[in-house]
Amino acid sequence: MKKNTTFWIVIAIILMILITVLFSTIINRMSYEIGKNGIFYTSEDNYFKIIASQENESIIENTIIPYAESQGYEVDVEYSGTLDIIQQLNSGEQYDAVWLSNSIWGYMLNNTVTLSNSKFTNISPIIFGIKKSKAEELGFIGKKIYTQDIVNAISEGKLKFSMSNPTSTNSGASAYLGMLSTLAGNPEVLTKENLNDTKLKENLKTFFSGLERSSGSEDFLEELFLKGDYESVFTYESSIININKKLESQGKEPLYAIYPVDGVSIADSPFAYIDNKDESKKEIFEDIQSYILSDEGQEALIQDGKRTWYGGTNTNVDKKVFNPDWGIDTTQYISPIKYPNTEVIKLALNMYQTELRKPVHIAFCLDYSSSMDGKGISDLKDAMQYVLTLESSKDFIQFSEKDKIDIIPFTGDVHEVWSTTNGTDTDSILNNIYNYRPYGRTALYLAANKALDLLKDEDKDTYNVSVVLMTDGYGNVGTYSDLEKKYREINKEIPIYSIMFGSADEEQLEQIATLSNAKIFDGKEDLVKAFKEVRGYN
Numbered sequence: 001m002k003k004n005t006t007f008w009i010v011i012a013i014i015l016m017i018l019i020t021v022l023f024s025t026i027i028n029r030m031s032y033e034i035g036k037n038g039i040f041y042t043s044e045d046n047y048f049k050i051i052a053s054q055e056n057e058s059i060i061e062n063t064i065i066p067y068a069e070s071q072g073y074e075v076d077v078e079y080s081g082t083l084d085i086i087q088q089l090n091s092g093e094q095y096d097a098v099w100l101s102n103s104i105w106g107y108m109l110n111n112t113v114t115l116s117n118s119k120f121t122n123i124s125p126i127i128f129g130i131k132k133s134k135a136e137e138l139g140f141i142g143k144k145i146y147t148q149d150i151v152n153a154i155s156e157g158k159l160k161f162s163m164s165n166p167t168s169t170n171s172g173a174s175a176y177l178g179m180l181s182t183l184a185g186n187p188e189v190l191t192k193e194n195l196n197d198t199k200l201k202e203n204l205k206t207f208f209s210g211l212e213r214s215s216g217s218e219d220f221l222e223e224l225f226l227k228g229d230y231e232s233v234f235t236y237e238s239s240i241i242n243i244n245k246k247l248e249s250q251g252k253e254p255l256y257a258i259y260p261v262d263g264v265s266i267a268d269s270p271f272a273y274i275d276n277k278d279e280s281k282k283e284i285f286e287d288i289q290s291y292i293l294s295d296e297g298q299e300a301l302i303q304d305g306k307r308t309w310y311g312g313t314n315t316n317v318d319k320k321v322f323n324p325d326w327g328i329d330t331t332q333y334i335s336p337i338k339y340p341n342t343e344v345i346k347l348a349l350n351m352y353q354t355e356l357r358k359p360v361h362i363a364f365c366l367d368y369s370s371s372m373d374g375k376g377i378s379d380l381k382d383a384m385q386y387v388l389t390l391e392s393s394k395d396f397i398q399f400s401e402k403d404k405i406d407i408i409p410f411t412g413d414v415h416e417v418w419s420t421t422n423g424t425d426t427d428s429i430l431n432n433i434y435n436y437r438p439y440g441r442t443a444l445y446l447a448a449n450k451a452l453d454l455l456k457d458e459d460k461d462t463y464n465v466s467v468v469l470m471t472d473g474y475g476n477v478g479t480y481s482d483l484e485k486k487y488r489e490i491n492k493e494i495p496i497y498s499i500m501f502g503s504a505d506e507e508q509l510e511q512i513a514t515l516s517n518a519k520i521f522d523g524k525e526d527l528v529k530a531f532k533e534v535r536g537y538n
Contacts, residue, residue: 045280046072046073046074046284047073047074047076048068048073048074048075048076048096048097048281048284048285048288049075049076049077049078049094049095049096049097050075050076050077050078050095050096050097050098050099051077051078051079051080051085051088051089051093051095051097051098051099052077052078052079052080052085052098052099052100053079053080053081053082053085053099053100053101053170053269054079054080054081054169054217054218054219055101055170055171055218055219055236055238055239056079056099056101056269057079057219058304059300059301059304059306060077060099061077062300063297063300064288064291064292064297065077067288067291067297068284068288071287073284073287073288075288078095081168081169081216081217081536082100082101082102082105082168082169082170082173083105083167083168083169083173083395083396084168085098085100085105086105086108086109087395089109089113089274090108090109090110090112090113092112094276095274096273096274096276096278096281096284096285097271097272097273097274097285097288098115098271098272098274099121099269099270099271099272100170100269100270100272101170101171101267101269102170102174102267102268102269102270103118103120103268103270104174104339104342104345105170106118106270106272107341107342108342108345113274114274114275115272115273115274115275116272116273116275117272117273117282117285117286117289118270118271118272118273119270119271119272119289119293120268120269120270120310121269121270121271121292121293121301122268122269122298122301122306122307122308123266123267123268123269123306123307123308123310124236124237124238124266124267124269124305124306124307125236125237125259125264125265125266125307125334126171126174126175126178126234126235126236126237126264126265126266126267127234127235127236127237127240127257127258127259127260127264128150128161128232128233128234128257128258128260129232129233129234129235129239129240129243129244129255129256129257129258130159130231130232130255130256130258131231131232131253131254131255131256132253132254132255132256132327133253134159134231134232135256135258135327137158138153138158138159140256140258141256141327144261145258145259145260145261146182146260146261146262147179147182147183147260147262147263148183148203149260150207150258150260151183151203151206151207154206154207154209154210155206155209159210159231159232160210160211160212160230160231160232161210161211161212161230161231161232161233161234162211162212162213162214162215162221162224162225162228162230162232162233162234163175163211163214163215163221163233163234163235164214164215164216164217164218164221164235165214165215165216165536165537166349166352167349167352167353167395167396167397167536168216168217168396168397168536169215169216169217169218169536170218170267171218171221171235171236171239171267172214173345173349174265174266174267174339175234175235175265176348176349176352177190177265177337177339177340177345177348178263178264178265178337179204179207180194180195180200180204180348181263181337181338181340182260182262182263182337183200183203183204183207184197184200186262186263186337188338189338189340189341190338190339190340190344190348191340191344192343192344192347195344195347195348195351201351201355201356204356205355205356208352208356208357208358209358209461211357211358211464212230212460212464213228213230213464213493213495214464214536214537214538215536215537216533216534216535216536216537217536218235218236218239220519220537221233221235221239222235222239222242222243224517225243226243226246226247227517228493228517232255233255236267236305237257237305237307237328238304238305238306239305240255240257240305240326240328241305241321241322241323241326241328242304242305243255244323244326254325254326255326255327256326256327257326257327257328257329258327259329259332259334261335262335263335263336263337264334264335264336264337265336265337266334266336266337269306271288271289271292273285273286273289302317302318302321303318303321305321305322307330312333313330313331313332313333314330314331315330315331317330349396350393350396352396353393353396353397353398353400354398354400355400357400358462358463358464359400359402359403359404359423359462359463359464360399360403360404360423360463360464360465360466360538361403361404361405361406361455361458361463361464361465362403362404362405362406362465362466362467362468362538363405363406363407363408363450363451363454363455363466363467363468364384364405364406364407364408364468364470365408365410365444365447365448365450365451365467365468365469365470365471366380366384366407366408366409366410366433366470367380367410367442367444367470367471367472367473367501368409368410368411368436368437368438368439369410369411369412369438369439369440369441369442369471369472369473370411370438370439370440370441371438371442371472371473371502371503372438372472372502373438376438376472376501376502377438379501379527379528380433380470380501380527381433381434382527382528383523383527383528383530383531384407384430384433384531385430386528386531386532387531387532387535388405388426388429388430389426389430390424392532392535395532397532397535397536398423398424399423399424399426400423400424401422401423401424401425402423403422403423404419404420404421404423404463405419405420405423405426405429406418406419406451406454407419407429407432407433408447408450408451408454409432409433409436410442410443410444410446410447411438411439411440411441411442411443412440412441412442412443412477413440413443413446413477414443414446414447414450417450417454418432418433441476441477442471442473442474442475442476442477443475443477443478444469444471444474444475444476444477444478444508445475445477445478445479445480445482445483446477446478447469448467448469448483448496448512449478449482449483449486451467451469451496452467452483452486452487452490452494455467455494456490456492456494460492464538465494466494466495466496466497466518466537466538467494467495467496467497467516468497468498468499468531468534468538469496469497469498469499469509469512470498470499470501470523470527470531471498471499471500471501471504471509472501472502472503472504473502473503473504473505474503474504474505474508475505475508480508480511480512483512483515484515487515487516493516493517494516495516495517495518495519495537495538496512496513496515496516496518497513497518497519497520497521497534497537497538498512498513498518498519498520498521499520499521499522499523499527499530499531499534500520500521500522500523500524500530501523501524501527501530502524504524506520518537519537521533521534
């Protein structure tokens with residue numbers, strides 16, 4: 001009898017194991033099938049994580065995620081700046097796929113990150129978009145335009161432009177590398193020796209002297225242009241198309257696309273698998289990639305202003321998207337510049353940050369109210385230590401000798417300002433930052449007013465000016481009305497960027513950002529990262 005009991009116990013255990021395995025398989029299959037019908041259940045096998053350049057957000061959100069959900073996949077996408085993506089992957093953060101803006105950045109990955117099955121998804125030339133009336137005034141319509149023609153117009157004070165930051169975005173970096181190559185005479189490949197050419201540097205300094213606003217992301221560059229009063233932008237052809245759609249819908253003058261005949265940078269937007277030796281993830285990747293490259297996926301990219309043909313010309317395009325009235329020309333062969341190797345790219349980015357860009361005059365307004373005591377003030381010191389020392393050079397955002405920096409600590413009032421006219425000479429102001437103690441209330445608006453007083457008379461042809469307002473609470477000294485009045489009286493665009501920390505009031509900061517055509521950054525989780533991000537905008 002005992003033997004029979006043992007036998008049936010063993011049989012029962014085996015049956016329970018088989019039922020558990022079968023049940024798990026059925027549930028996983030259900031998540032796949034039910035997901036197709038719009039009801040989604042999470043399964044580890046169907047979870048897929050992508051890190052993507054910010055400019056891919058619209059196509060991912062509007063097209064790729066709906067497709068993935070229809071297949072039962074749970075796709076989690078994180079958007080970041082191109083150079084930040086490389087840093088995140090190199091630091092060991094785990095993802096299943098990466099959608100970069102340009103294949104050149106993949107070569108900056110270290111040997112711990114293995115990419116495979118990388119395929120180009122679309123291309124976008126990086127060109128100038130100039131208000132049509134301004135392009136006509138400059139004589140840029142109906143003739144061949146060379147890069148030097150644009151530099152000459154800037155040198156003569158006839159043209160100013162906005163662009164994304166070369167040290168934090170692909171469009172900015174690629175545009176800059178294109179300028180380097182064409183102004184260097186289009187060498188077979190750009191070398192370290194080219195970067196040391198004095199005439200080339202002077203030409204580039206002249207070019208960047210025309211830069212009115214710099215953006216840390218392509219999306220914000222579009223938003224910035226639509227909200228402000230600017231005459232030109234240096235960005236993706238697809239961005240110019242999207243900007244023009246919105247301008248025309250608002251009854252405003254569109255931009256005219258200029259393609260320099262001596263060379264244009266091209267972004268090729270590769271989508272690649274990150275090989276973590278997981279076959280189920282690889283299958284999901286291949287399915288999503290196949291969809292992107294399918295007729296349906298490619299048509300969605302076209303409607304987003306991206307070219308899906310590689311090289312040569314295309315006369316059979318949707319003229320509502322690639323509108324020839326905007327100067328968009330798919331019948332002209334584009335001469336793409338050849339990108340240099342990774343070492344030269346890094347040297348070029350560092351040269352931009354330390355030598356070529358227009359200097360900045362920046363005022364940091366730092367909250368020292370009593371609520372900052374403890375962790376808040378410790379995090380603030382760490383952030384400013386990073387921003388004001390050569391530690392930031394690893395991210396190509398360090399200050400140069402030509403930069404001016406003002407530090408405005410505020411509590412219930414604004415008592416003092418710590419300044420330097422040499423952005424590399426910061427020991428004294430760092431010492432003050434470390435020794436100042438939190439107390440009192442939050443004079444947010446008084447600090448912003450003080451910053452405007454310091455910047456209002458600065459020559460904007462010589463310096464790019466901006467305010468960075470960091471707070472952990474609610475401004476309870478001074479009023480928004482006072483700040484708005486002063487801002488209107490100055491009648492100059494001085495962006496006031498804000499970094500939220502602690503329990504900062506987002507509504508107050510949003511008002512200030514809207515007033516000054518600026519942006520809010522979230523530093524609640526990582527204040528150093530927020531200060532790093534805001535540096536990409538000034």
